[in-house]
Amino acid sequence: MFFLFSLSCTNKDQVENSGVLGLLNAGSGTPEYFEFSNEAVNLNYKTYGDAKSSQDQKLIKESYLVFETGDIDKSYSNIVAVIKKYNGYIQDDSAEKDYYRIIRRLTVRIPTANFQNTIDDVSKNVEYFDTKQTTLRDVTEEFIDLEARLKAKKELEKRYLELLKKAKNVQELLEVEKELSHIREEIEAKQGRLKYLENKVSLSSINIEFYKTNSESKVTKSYGSKMWNAIVSGFDGLSTFFLGILYIWPFIIILIIVFFIIKRWLKKRKKNEANSKK
Template structure:
């Protein structure tokens, strides 16, 4: 009997132990499942920070952007007005506008200047005006190397100019030395001004992009008549004009001959008076 009770007690202890281990295992799994998303999220955040840190920056580059396009529109006059509104909206201006027409279409070629930051937005707005896009080309010219080189040369020339200024003030004693130093300073000043003008022009080209667009509207071709027939109404109007012209001509002729109306009666009455004597 005692053996049976001890066996039952042992089995009960084993069952309790296995249940406890199973519960602990389940809790461990739940904790791992709960912690797993947090780990993934942290890794994802780290990846994004690394990606944003590796994203290149082009702010230091000097790029001249230009666009050339040809758009077909439904109404050329309306499109021209909308294009002018858009260029003012994006703080630009119309640099050139040429309107032409022929038997088949109306054309308006426009050149726009717009800040480089608004280049893409304005070009997209212009594209929305088109009923059909014949072509649209975008060109980017990188002048960073030329700009940096010219800037370095300018700084060097300014440093040399400062040295010549010191020489002129302190070391140039004779008239000949003063004249030579002033001549070198004059040449350096001209080169500095030319370099500064070049840099300013390059900066303007970078800051203001150019968009050249040809808007056109197709029109129905009207064939010219081979012969023109004058109607009776037109003939009557022309006849009245001719008659009025004849009257004016006759009146002017009489005014031109007014001396004869004075001389002929005078001669006639003079001769008649002499015969009476």
């Protein structure tokens, strides 16, 4: 009695036309013979393909909104009220401040059924959007495909479990358990991907960025700031110059001494030349 494993699928993620052809006739005179091949169990995709036309579209919806506001806190309160109204929540909330602007950024998750209503209500309090962008990604095909592959993998798992019960020795037991381990890993991976897609489909994302521009005159303040920076830089440069002199004072003294020696020598030489002419 022996097991013949002929798993000849060329792609691990490809379904799983491979299956189990089990001549499970234990107790009969015929030896138990288990062959695994591409054509062993024909998992018919037509059944799953027909379901695609009747299944609702799976859309991942995302939006990105940017606008200026005169009151950061008021805009934040209005947005929070809209989010609560439509049963959403804030996933990320951050704020920053630079020389010109105060910025608030929110990542909102909202039930997909309330996606457009949320955007419309937020827009009521906005005079003008710097950016207003919405994207839709259809993942229906991937969703159907994952469900089909997952069903095929679970069917294959059942067949291997049947083989596990019929294993007659440790070697056969280990071989079947090894294959079962691989199948279960693939099942968990596909279940994880399906869960991720279901979350993205059921809860849409809205990224909102709103900011307030400082009311002070940018030109006046900027020009005055530049003048002050120039004055400070001038003092810094002067200080650096004097510090540099202090660093090289021994060389300066040597140069002064050499200068006086040369000057004295030239003066003495000139005097000697004048005396020799007399």
